[in-house]
């Protein structure tokens with residue numbers, strides 16, 4: 001899922017920068033909605049950053065949203081508040097890469113592929129969604145990672161057929177990159193190994 005890969009690289013850059021700028025390591029993240037930016041004022045020992053100063057961070061365009069990330073302590077918990085959230089109407093997509101699961105074992109037909117495309121789907125697979133639903137139900141934190149192995153055919157004239165051998169071959173070709181990515185992710189996990197609670201207000 002190349003969008004997610006790119007997104008993750010951006011996130012790493014952003015996270016690295018932020019971690020070098022503040023000693024706070026948040027356990028709670030709060031997104032302050034319109035008129036609720038004052039929630040950040042309750043944080044003690046603040047470190048505050050304008051979105052415009054944070055590498056790779058999107059900008060807040062909504063009137064009344066300060067566009068600031070505020071780190072601090074609240075009741076003994078380390079928190080981060082987003083003073084300004086991002087909306088689809090500002091040009092942000094719903095999320096960076098929408099994954100749709102089809103039942104399989106056959107690959108989607110051209111008609112199905114076109115429908116999924118119209119629905120805003122970026123990547124199609126036959127798995128992942130059930131695992132995420134069950135894991136979330138069990139209270140596990142989930143990070144989903146999909147390797148995009150092929151282009152989905154949306155035209156009847158498309159000559160290259162999608163098949164399982166091709167999928168496995170790309171898996172083999174990209175295995176080193178995936179190994180490196182997962183190794184890096186696991187090595188960084190310790191940093192965030194807390195019961196982070198994400199709260200939208």
Ligand SMILES: O=P(O)(O)O[C@@H]1C[C@H](O)[C@@H](CO)O1
Pocket residue numbers: 104125126127128163164165167168
């Ligand atoms: O491991 P998954 O299931 O995601 O692998 C994909 C989806 C199908 O099972 C198969 C199609 O080639 O590969």
Ligand code: HPA
Pocket residue numbers: 102107108124125126149150151152162167
């Ligand atoms: O094109 C695809 N569609 C659905 N599942 C898949 N798994 C690998 N490639 C595909």
